[in-house]
Amino acid sequence: MDLAANPYSPGSGLRPKVLSGRRAELEAFHLMIARTTLRRPNRGMVLTGLRGVGKTVLLNVLRAQADHHGWLTVQLEGRPEGRGREEVRDRLSRELIVAARRHHGRHPGPRFAEALSTIQSFSVPVGPGGVSAGVDLQGGRANSGRLDVDLEELVADLSEPLGAEESAFGLFIDEMQDLDPDLMSAIITVQHIAGQREWPFYLICAGLPNLPATLSAARSSAERLFDYRSIGPLSREAAGDALARPAKEVGAAFEPEALEALVSATGGYPYFIQEFGQAMWEVAPSTPFTAEDADLAIQRGWAQLDAGFFPARWGRATRREREYMSAMAQDGDGPSSTGDLAARLGVTASTLGPTRAQLLHKGMIYAPDHGKVAFTVPGMAGYIARQSAA
Numbered sequence: 001m002d003l004a005a006n007p008y009s010p011g012s013g014l015r016p017k018v019l020s021g022r023r024a025e026l027e028a029f030h031l032m033i034a035r036t037t038l039r040r041p042n043r044g045m046v047l048t049g050l051r052g053v054g055k056t057v058l059l060n061v062l063r064a065q066a067d068h069h070g071w072l073t074v075q076l077e078g079r080p081e082g083r084g085r086e087e088v089r090d091r092l093s094r095e096l097i098v099a100a101r102r103h104h105g106r107h108p109g110p111r112f113a114e115a116l117s118t119i120q121s122f123s124v125p126v127g128p129g130g131v132s133a134g135v136d137l138q139g140g141r142a143n144s145g146r147l148d149v150d151l152e153e154l155v156a157d158l159s160e161p162l163g164a165e166e167s168a169f170g171l172f173i174d175e176m177q178d179l180d181p182d183l184m185s186a187i188i189t190v191q192h193i194a195g196q197r198e199w200p201f202y203l204i205c206a207g208l209p210n211l212p213a214t215l216s217a218a219r220s221s222a223e224r225l226f227d228y229r230s231i232g233p234l235s236r237e238a239a240g241d242a243l244a245r246p247a248k249e250v251g252a253a254f255e256p257e258a259l260e261a262l263v264s265a266t267g268g269y270p271y272f273i274q275e276f277g278q279a280m281w282e283v284a285p286s287t288p289f290t291a292e293d294a295d296l297a298i299q300r301g302w303a304q305l306d307a308g309f310f311p312a313r314w315g316r317a318t319r320r321e322r323e324y325m326s327a328m329a330q331d332g333d334g335p336s337s338t339g340d341l342a343a344r345l346g347v348t349a350s351t352l353g354p355t356r357a358q359l360l361h362k363g364m365i366y367a368p369d370h371g372k373v374a375f376t377v378p379g380m381a382g383y384i385a386r387q388s389a390a
Helices: 023-037 055-068 084-106 110-126 147-164 181-197 211-218 220-224 236-249 256-266 270-283 291-309 319-329 338-345 350-361 380-389
Strands: 044-048 072-077 169-174 201-207 226-230 372-375
Touching: 023 044, 023 055, 023 226, 044 055, 044 211, 055 072, 055 169, 055 201, 072 084, 084 110, 084 181, 110 147, 147 169, 147 181, 147 201, 181 201, 181 211, 181 220, 201 211, 211 220, 220 226, 236 256, 236 270, 256 270, 256 291, 270 291, 291 380, 319 338, 319 350, 319 372, 319 380, 338 350, 338 372
Parallel strands: 044 201, 044 226, 072 169, 169 201
Antiparallel strands: none
């Protein structure tokens, strides 16, 4: 096979050639855009799911649609540790100014010019110096130093000109669960106010399965402010389409047994589909791809995942955290009972509390229910089992 023609692209946030199985989410966002055009109220959107299900790709696609329809958009990614708090706020400041200048270039006028002044004023206390909106500061708006107040004033001043254009301000945030609590609370508060006052401001975010609980903990009203959508693995039909259609577009095909084998191996996870599809392209000498090709591709695909995808998480774990996850792996992809884990490790459940908390903080596990934990990475249990057998 011509390696340069490989239609598969495993990688973080890389859009596949075929975005299969996400029609419901795309249609829901199309409706949000249509209602915004009619100046009808909307809710924000929250996408949740395990790592590797394509949340980042979907978030990027939604932002591109918003850009296409003339929205002012800003995209951020939550960061959990170290200078994450400052880095995210700096990026918010810079991206706001860049987005506003770009939008003003497309929609010049005095109303939006006034909003530019508020954006520049907001950026002074929140973000770094050295970035200018290209306007003189008028003073008095969005520069109190209180994040919740300033963000509210910012959105208020943007809402009038954007509403007149039948547009909106879309804030797209990936890894939302890692946003610092103050910024998270401020954004949710403003989303609440925006809904009440019919301001065209929408938070569209993505994160791990624990994100809804994190948002509710930040603001008790959060459960009513968003359209929550759980993003899971693709159906067998959609997974088959995501594998077969890109190959067909470049003149290749799968024998039915080969396609079925790859679909089963991927579990329907979009990242795995790209990894195994690429492996198939690399090992198959010709098309159509056979069952023998599929066996070799599956071996190669798991080897690639074991070399990068899984170790990136496993390598961040301490010895005790690895022991905890090894005990979890006995339940496959879970979930696991915290009481059972304590029994397996020969300790009390309270003794494991700090280890569990650290793994939750690192985003390696989540709590799907009280007294339960599960891996955030699909296939992690199998990886751990393979390491134990090595």
